[in-house]
Amino acid sequence: MLTSHLRIILATLALLLLSACGSDDDEPSTPPAGNGALTVNLAGLPAGLPAVVRISGPASYAKTIGSGQTLASLAPGNYTVSADTILSGNLSWSASAPVQTATVAAGATAVVNVSYSSSTLALTVREVASVSGAVFLTAPASDTRQFIVERSGRILVMQDGALLGTPFLDIRNRVAAAGEGGLLSMAFHPNYASNGWFFIYYTDAANNIVVERHSVSSANRNLAEPSAVLEIIRIPHPGATNHYGGLVSFGPDGYLYLASGDGGGAGDPQGNAQNFNSLLGKMLRLDVADARGAQPYLIPPSNPFVGQSGRRAEIWALGLRNPWRYAFDGDRLYIADVGQAKREEVNVAAAGQAALNYGWNIMEGTLCYNAAICNNNGLTMPAFEYDHGANNINGCSITGGFVYRGKALPELGGRYFYSDYCGGYLKSFLYKDNSATEQTSWTIPDIGSIQSFGQDGDGELYLIAATGKLYRIVRAPKA
Template sequence: MLIERTRNLFGLLVLGLLVACKTPPPGPDPDPAPGALAVTVIDLPAGLPAAVRVTGPGGYVQDLAQSQTLVNLAPGEYTVTANAVPGSGLTYLPSAGVQLAVVAPRATAHASISYTGVTFRLGIQQVATLPGAVFLASPPGDPRQFIVEREGLVHIMENGVLLSTPFLDIHERVLSHGEGGLLSMAFHPDYATNGYFYLYLSDKLHGIVVARYRVSANRNRADADSELVIIRIQKIGTTHNGGLAGFGPDGYLYMATGDDGGTGDPYRNGQNLDSLLGKVLRIDVAHSTQGERYRVPPSNPFVGQEGKRPEIWAYGLRNPWRFSFDTNLLYLADVGQAVREEVDISSVTQGGLNYGWNIMEGSICYDRPTCDRTGLTLPAFEYDHGHGCSITGGYVYRGKAIPELAGHYLYSDFCRGFLRSFVYTGSGIAAPTDWLISGAGNILSFGRDADGELYLIASKGAIYKIIRTSPSR
């Protein structure tokens, strides 16, 4: 009897296993239905656009200037980031800077943002004076500020005090005539562990050089003998050198070069894809050695195309004077010839863009009544020479000291010395603001420290920190 029951139980168990094998349990829907997200914006004056960004799965990014329902969204978690909006005499602060919204299939999630107007002003505070200063940067997470001097030195400012001994002195390798010199530095994202930093300079033979150096055992001194030239680009003249190298969010090193000068790009470099001048370049320096200084990312737009340099990421530039990244966007300021100054804004995934020089200067045809604009990318923002003559590109503010300024791109002009900003919404420019600072003089460059706070560097060596001059709410 016991044996018979055991046989029956065993038979039922085998039958159950067979059924389970034939009918697998239901899994997740391989293609779930889309959902929606309704973003509501209230309490902004009529005609004043909001500054809201929505990010989500798969690299989704959408900028909003008003209430809107986003449809056909992949289910998942979305982040709604609202930035302050400058108005006439007031700055409007969002009720919630960051919100999370979960979008479910066939359902609509909701996020609501209300704004409150407060009095808000910016000012500048001088923190140092260093004749020849042209750039300021900090390694990730480092409280020190490194100040680049055009003649070929790098100094450290720590706790508001300039250290007496330079961090690096390579003045004998630098040609500082014309627009040349040591023009910027960039710290490797892993500087804290590998000690690498990169300098952008013009050398004694009129070449643009980007070279890697390493910090010594003393954290406040670099090893001047550790130089590894990553790339060198020969020029003819001493103007239109560009002047910046920096790491993008993709980990690659970007460089912005000028067209080699002269009126109207006489060497025809801007549109020449066999030249590295008048371009944004993108290279991989993760494994740089004496034998292989850099690699070309396989996703660069002109890889494998005959007669086109694979290092090129974008082209059609005259004299790009400072670029910066903000999340997935590249902001690039290009100095105009005689009429327009421009800021070009693009996604970091958009390689191969042609910004138009010398076919166009800004959004107008250069030196001709008409021109073919086919395939050209026009500026996201521009101003004419009634408002300045040489743009100085800056940064999108992401610091903590001035939360009302979050999301605003700050820029200046060498001739006018103003401090202005705007918000890029993805579809246009919003909240243009003149912060009405005075006394700084000609502005050579912006700087940014590890906390995201911004600085202005004036032509006579004065270094200013941008601060709020109105009480916080």
């Protein structure tokens, strides 16, 4: 047995070791001598609405707070306190002094008071172009140009507010625009600046869905290289000329995604959306990093149905009716899926969450489709939905948009925007705590049916009307 003297020695050593290990806390329990503190007081915000106040200072100090507090153990020096404008519904809360400077002295506490007041945020639209058959607008990141996709098979470039006379791409001889078909979207490769690759999604004369890779001309960045074409995938779409889906894009993981419709016909008569051996009614995920003629794409090994008999390995998600538009926002995916006759829906999931079944044609939104009861086990319910209402008063066909991440309207950051072809409105919600909050209707001029959204290289959003006119969403001037 240990002697009492030895026990004392061991206990003393243990205390010394714990002292040497320190603490996991961000700030030491006892502030070093010579440091000071900064108290930030917030006033004027409604209860429950968090602020976004950024504090920066000496030695690369940076901290963001959502409520008033005292920051201790600060090195002496000048600190900048910046208060972001906060949006709640369409009420914008701004600090009377959005940027303040405080000097922290050793052994003292500096105080900064941030006072907020509210005003109504109003949006409007500004026409930027008119292109017959326009269905999409996009641009490479930080590029000042806008690329406008025409259903007939052309891509036009708008530079400094003017359309260039020569199309970026013209494949009208290979595109069939019957029904809902045509050239429906394009996506720039994440490394477009170095490899010049972009991808297009269109329907051909045989009614197939086709995704191709093209390249920009090395001699003129406003022109595509006509001979540099690689077919990535061709999906048979026999019969109906609707429900093609229509969007191709890159996810945050660098893989190529495309969302196909169920093949058309009321109620998915072929049962494609729930058929694991069909590529219709699905979200597909492909690796095109080393695409070439003999092997235009690889299957990412993390795709959920790799190696499973009777299940196509390209499938990332299933149970979609007509996902006309979807959008990635960081590590989150928003899919707007057009309903049959009663419900329109937006599905929200983690971008890395595979094998989700969004329910069609077992369900339409959270309703059993064409049945009094149904089994929804294993199905993912929409994060947001709305009923058409009597005489389609709420709409009839959702037009999915994007999450705003631009700089012109910073208070809109994180809001997902959408419209409806029959409604012609502009609405948004904030997806927070697993629910669609702050559902807001924005009053904008009547521009008719809205068939698509666009997003430029700076993250600003555009509306594309059925008339072919394109509008940028902007801040309305104060009355």
